[in-house]
Amino acid sequence: MIEWMNWTPTVAIFFAVIACILLTMTVYEVVSPCTERKGFLPISTTRGDRLFIGLLSAAYIHLAFLAVSDITLWVALAVSVAWLLVLLRWG
Amino acid sequence: MNYSRSKGFGMTLFIVLLLTPIYWLLNMSFKTNQEILGGLTLWPQNFTLANYAVIFSDSSWYSGYINSMIYVSMNMTITLLVALPAAYAFSRYKFVGDKHLFFWLLSNRMAPPAVFLLPFFQLYSSVGLFDTHIAVALAHCLFNVPLAVWILEGFMSGVPREYDEMAYIDGYSFPKFFVKIFLPMIRSGIGVAAFFAFMFSWVELLLARTLTSVDAQPIGAIMTRTVGASGIDWGVLAAAGVLTIIPGVLVVWFVRNHIAKGFALGRV
Amino acid sequence: MNKVPNNRAWWLVLPVFILVAFSALIPLMTVVNYSVQDIFGPGNAYYVGTEWFREVLADERLRESLLRQFLFSGAVLAIQIPLGIGVALMMPKSGIKASLCLILLAIPLLIPWNVVGTIWQIFGRGDIGLFGWGLNALGLDYNYTGDTVDAWLTVLLMDVWHWTPLVALLCYSGLRAIPEAFYQAAEIDRASKWAVFRYIQLPRLKSVLVIAVLLRFMDSFMIYTEPFVLTGGGPGSSTTFLSQTLTTMAIGQFDIGRAAAFSLIYFLIVLLVSWVFFTAITHLDKEK
Incomplete structure (x- = not known):
């Protein structure tokens, strides 16, 4: 039934991690709802907005690394995570 | 020139340009293939419904x-x-x-x-x-x-x-x-x-x-x-x-x- | 409107969520899976990591088609938005004439996309089409199947023909929402036509224009059927846009891994642009 999806462990882990992040954020949101605020980003954002911006820019960071260098993607991942945390805290 | 008249003229022109390609399709659908390929005619010379008959039959x-x-x-x-x-x-x-x-x-x-x-x-x-x-x-x-x-x-x-x-x-x-x-x-x-x-x-x-x-x-x-x-x-x-x-x-x-x-x- | 916090509203959204998740998430996950593997057949796939992404990002052909796509979308916006505003300004304000204009304007929007291609395929031909025949009769050497520039202009003209009415309809509804009192005030001030447009009409059009730009950008960015029918992407690959490159790769050459990696990059571009516009729209809504 799902052989055609050609699951590989890496992709499975990737989606599991995304799902976990979303779940955590949802629970966090239910426990303590957040309000919009203005950080260093030019628009006022909620926690979820910042997460989305972080994830989207993480995707672009990875692509940029692939496009211009041969450095291992773990570096890109580290940069993305750091950026995501900065964004969530001060964005 | 009267302003609203020029507006009306512009609008009419736009609509006409908009409808011309559609008219051309309609025009062609009433022609026989000989007429289509034979030369350019602005309206069907030998009006035919044969093309529609093909589809409906x-x-x-x-x-x-x-x-x-x-x-x-x-x-x-x-x-x-x-x-x-x-x-x-x-x-x-x-x-x-x-x-x-x-x-x-x-x-x-x-x-x-x-x-x-x-x-x-x-x-x-x-x-x-x-x-x-x-x-x-x-x-x-x-x-x-x-x-x-x-x-x-x-x-x-x-x-x-x-x-x-x-x-x-x-x-x-x-x-x-x-x-x-x-x-x-x-x-x-x-x-x-x-x-x-x-x-x-x-x-x-x-x-x-x-x-x-x-x-x-x-x-x-x-x-x-x-x-x-x-x-x-x-x-x-x-x-x-x-x-x-x-x-x-x-x-x-x-x-x-x-x-x-x-x-x-x-x-x- | 002040909304009531209520998480049980999720139950109302659930059917939509399930339906769209079925059609969107499963294929998305599949594409991600494909993009990291080399697939020879069912159950015969090798994990290749980010190989495809590297290749796609370095692929000259894809870069060209991406560039061509941006050029096309840019040209579409540059022509259709001003033209659409112009048409909307010329439209009658009310009555039977206005209804008639609305209906006639809407017709190109309701034609199946392959038929749009067919119409222009016929209309542009030098032997049986009025447009091509007319240009040739005027002494212009026009041939959209052989000449790159002609092919480009024809595809562009077709898109202008097809979608300018959408921009016009949007702007028209935006203009109708301006209270008559604004115009009366402008008349008392003896404001010029340009001043009325610049300081009364244009600001009021802002929100519909954002939507128009969004829709036109998105739809021109994924254009496939019309140029496929009209030119087949030719001559050469001069009118091969992103969707067509992608479809040829996935279905024509069965190069699944590369196509999947390319799809994801394509999707990321679309996601970024639509997010920017969506944010702009919601912020405009808030200002109201």
């Missing part, structure tokens, strides 16, 4: 129209049934992740169908729906449902909350209030949403063609067969094209006053 031709109609109406029904409650929720309540869910829905309207082509084919094959009308209807929901939710949400936000509260005080249950009071108030919104579901499902071909082979083949896919051994049968092709325009023109009449608001996703 051959079941492999007209079944294409029937197939398209079937999946379009299935799509409209499904779209409205699921989009109405969702649009109500978006217009009335704040809930966890509402904004992001909304954006995620919208991003599906923006996603190029080409991206999903292959997985779609395999997904619907694996659940045994390949070459059925419902497969195309479900696939078209991908962009029609988000659009319908967006349009309906715009219309529903125009209805003040007080109506909802009054109905509860009067002892209406939620389903009864929704069907008896709320839906009639956003009648035009529903019409517009249905129109857009019709329109985008009717004009789309890439997914419809990929998900069907014989039994549910849309008219757009059948039209490619006018390319025969002896070249393209221009007359029949033109006639088939004209027939695909007619349903749209009939439907647009009913929503003519709301169409612009619909295109603005209920946001004017």
Whole structure:
């Protein structure tokens, strides 16, 4: 039934991690709802907005690394995570 | 020169330019192939309905129209049934992740169908729906449902909350209030949403063609067969094209006053 | 409108969520799976990591088609938005004439996309089409199947023909929402036509224009059927846009891994642009 999806462990882990992040954020949101605020980003954002911006820019960071260098993607991942945390805290 | 007259002139010119290609198609559909290829004539010299006769007498031709109609109406029904409650929720309540869910829905309207082509084919094959009308209807929901939710949400936000509260005080249950009071108030919104579901499902071909082979083949896919051994049968092709325009023109009449608001996703 | 916090509203959204998730998430996950593997057949796939992404990002052909796509979308916006505003300004304000204009304008929007291609395929031909024949009769050497520039202009003209009415309809509904009192005030001030447009009409059009730009950008960015029918992507690959490159790769050459990696990049571009516009629209809504 799902052989055609050609699951590989890496992709499975990737989606599991995304799902976990979303779940955590949802629970966090239910426990303590957040309000919009203005950080260093030019628009006022909620926690979820910042997460989305972080994830989207993480995707672009990875692509940029692939496009211009041969450095291992773990570096890109580290940069993305750091950026995501900065964004969530001060964005 | 009088200003409003020049406006009228500009408008007329634009409409004429807009309709010329369509007139040319119509013109060709009434010509014989000899006349089409023989030289340029501005209107049919030997008026003929033979091209239309080909389409209406051959079941492999007209079944294409029937197939398209079937999946379009299935799509409209499904779209409205699921989009109405969702649009109500978006217009009335704040809930966890509402904004992001909304954006995620919208991003599906923006996603190029080409991206999903292959997985779609395999997904619907694996659940045994390949070459059925419902497969195309479900696939078209991908962009029609988000659009319908967006349009309906715009219309529903125009209805003040007080109506909802009054109905509860009067002892209406939620389903009864929704069907008896709320839906009639956003009648035009529903019409517009249905129109857009019709329109985008009717004009789309890439997914419809990929998900069907014989039994549910849309008219757009059948039209490619006018390319025969002896070249393209221009007359029949033109006639088939004209027939695909007619349903749209009939439907647009009913929503003519709301169409612009619909295109603005209920946001004017 | 002030909304009531209520998480049970999720139940109302659930059907939409399930339906769209079925058609969107499963294929998306599949595409991600494909993009990291080399697939020879069912059950015969090798994990290749980010190989495809590297290749796609370095692929000259894809870069060209991406560039061509941006050029096309840019040209579409540059022509259709001003033209659409112009048409909307010329439209009659009310009455039977206005209804008639609305219906006639809407007709191109309701034609199946392959038929749009067919119409222009016929209309542009030098032997049987009025447009091509007319240009040739004027002494212009026009041939959209052979000449790159002609093919480009024809595809562009077709898109302008097809979609300018959408921009016009949107702007028209935006203009109708301006209260008559604004115009009267302008008349008392003896404001010029330009001043009326610049300071009364244009600001009011802002929100519909954002939507028009969004829709036009998105739809031109995924254009497939019309140029496919009209030119087949030719001559050469001069009118091969992103969707067509992608479809040829996935279905024509069965190069699934590369097509999947390309799809994801394509999708990320679309996601970024639609997010920017969506944010702009919601912020405009808030200002109201």
